Amino acid sequence: MLLSLEAATVRFGGRAVLDAVGLGVAEQETVCVLGPSGSGKSTLLRAVAGLQPLDSGRIRLDGRDQSGVPAHKRGVGLMFQDHQLFPQRDVGGNVAFGLRMHGASRGEQAQRVRELLDLVGLPGAAGRAVAALSGGEQQRVALARALAPSPRLLMLDEPLGQLDRSLRERLVVELRELFGRLGTTVLAVTHDQGEAFALADRVVVMRDGRIAQSGTPLEVWQRPADAFVARFLGFENVVGATVADGIAVTPWGKVPVPDGAPQGTRTLLVRPAGVRLVPADEGLRCTVAARTFRGTHVAVRLQPDDAPRLEAACALRAAPGVGDEVGVEFDAAEIAVLG
């Protein structure tokens, strides 16, 4: 493991912001820490960078204990949430900063600045003032600056947080491609699941300073560890259920579950695609409470007579109107029994 955290703990005034976190990042791996704001993910990065001392626990880089190693000697890179470009320096001066700190010659600096600006798609921008850059350009300069000293671990704090959606979606692809090409080891934090799933080899979900789940994007998406993770990923249809013999008893009635699902009192997740609409006299009777156009489909909110609301995804053409009465059946393939 290039980076490993062992029971890393940080307290702010008695409250544990990082609570005995254990985490490993392998060479050339891209790990994305995903969590709502206040879950401790930024503190995690600051602790690894050496900007936030631990109250207890240990951080190792290349197996070496980092306690007592100040930030500037850790050899890790950190891209800040709002970039923190040096306002009094131009683009080239910002990118060259780390190289200068490491004693690179002027020639080397100029060469590397050119390379990196080409790499991030801003060729020839070295002489521009940072104040004159757009948000996306600042982003790229911040990335180039963090990459310049070739850190053994690159950390990104909400790397695409402040950009508009289309730019974000394009950059996330570019970043993934770039890190793959350079073989960079990356630890990123974000609150945006789309960003995390697109960027990461492995996703780590954090909640209240603890790790709630860790796995590949597919694993996490298919089988959220618990109700918190499921809801954080945007799933609404999460209820308590008693599972026995391929059937779960829920407030929505009896719901089929996949073969081999764990038995007993469990949390049940029904993906919107698993809620099938049928004529009103079949299945669970519901009233359509709201419908939201989502581009590729319509999200329909259904209110059963005496059970929590359900969210269903329907094709545009088949979507019922608000106030319509419909019936609901469940599809076992889109249902997961959690924890």
Next chain:
Amino acid sequence: MTRAAAKRRGSAARLGLMAVPVAFFAVFFAYPVAAIVARGLKPDGIWQFGRIGDVLAQSDVRQVLWFTTWQALASTALTLLIALPGAYVFARFDFPGKQVLRAVVTVPFVLPTVVVGTAFMALAGRGGLLDELWGVRLDTTVWAILLAHVFFNYAVVVRTVGGLWSQLDPRQEEAARMLGASRFAAWRSVTLPALAPAVAAAALMVFLFTFTSFGVVQILGGPAFSTLEVEIYRQTSEIFDLSTAAVLTMIQFVAVGSVLALHAWTVRRRETALRLVDATVTARRPRGAGQWALLGGVVATVAVLIMLPLAVLVERSFGDAGLGYYRALTEDDGGVFLVAPIEAVGNSLQYAVAATAIAVVIGGLAAVALTRRDAGRLVRGFDALLMLPLGVSAVTVGFGFLIALDEPPLDLRASWILVPLAQALVGVPFVVRTMLPVLRAVDVRLREAAAVLGASPWRAWREVDLPLVRRALLIAAGFAFAVSLGEFGATVFIARPENPTLPVAVARLLGRPGELNYGQAMALSTILMIVCAVALLVLERLRTDRTGEF
């Protein structure tokens, strides 16, 4: 690195930074003040606290105390009354010549008190402009002092209140209007509360400056009006009653300390989060007759109150003699001075340069120490300590130097450095106040960004903070220079007779009868004013952001 170890290291670094300023203040401020107290209350090696009661029982002392307090209150109220409309105009209106007018308004603040006194003497004193025109003399009334105080402190209000006012987001008021508040109700419920702490801070500062007023009262007060500061000087240098002077010093010390504590409290209130915006976007052209009339009124006030006295001063310096008074300055008359008065210019400049260097080093270190985060109570106390010389009378400092630093191990009486040291003491608060907001505004994460890129803490400071604060450093130096140049209260005690500074020379000339001496005083004041104005103009060039507290 564990949390505790990191914290210890941070404290050690801060203590290291604070050590030099603390030592400086201990030796050149606390020690002399303590010496004064000991001299006053322990004349024969025995504490005699009864002296305090004895001194307070004297009716003339009580009269001085009363006058000091009420003239300070009156000056403060008058200054606010006259300067607040100015603060509004400078904050919210955009008009041609605004920059020039702003510079003009600031000139008095860096002017030596002696020059201010002299200018008002030329305007409203015996044989002054008003006397010649209408036979009006104000120097026998308290009005001359009050108006001179307004003249001197107009900029304090415009800068502190107007500075904040111009950065208040007008959209906050608009938000209140949208919620149904009338124009006045919006101003009263949104702007006024945001402004109140700044008004209070400005008022306290004006009160402090006028409470400890020396140069102005010394020149304009005549025998009738005397502040504590003037009385301390009189007791020390004319009556030689050191123990009364010491008691008076302590009374002033306590009064000033209380006001400063109040000041610190309002400053903390002022630091509560306000939505601030760039000042340039909030100002606009005046609209309607009312706003133009307000602008006209402010311009007229500035013309009469600030430009007229200075113009009269310059006019009197020529008098009927053309350049005669200026020429006379170069001649050694062997009487008032041991040297030609013009040599005071060179002395003043040399002292001011040395004092500026000391003030920038001491104040700079202190500001850096105060900037570091998680500042504890110790540091806040240090902050208040640094402000003390601003309010504690300069006369106290000078007097203290005289009696404390004249024997081994610190026998500096014969050394030229004594004057710059005293002047630096007065300059340090200005350096700290100018540097601190700028240093605090540097985002810690910029420093962190530098650290993660491999910069050691010292390197990060040099690479990130220094370029950002270089301008503030220059401005601080300029202020320290102007303050040193005009410093009078302390210097008048310790400047050697053969090496007078400009303000001391002016005061000496004024203290002598005769047309020639009067004219020379005006000429020398004009020179001093020009030197200060030039320093200020250079400052205004540098000062594009108005974030400093002065």
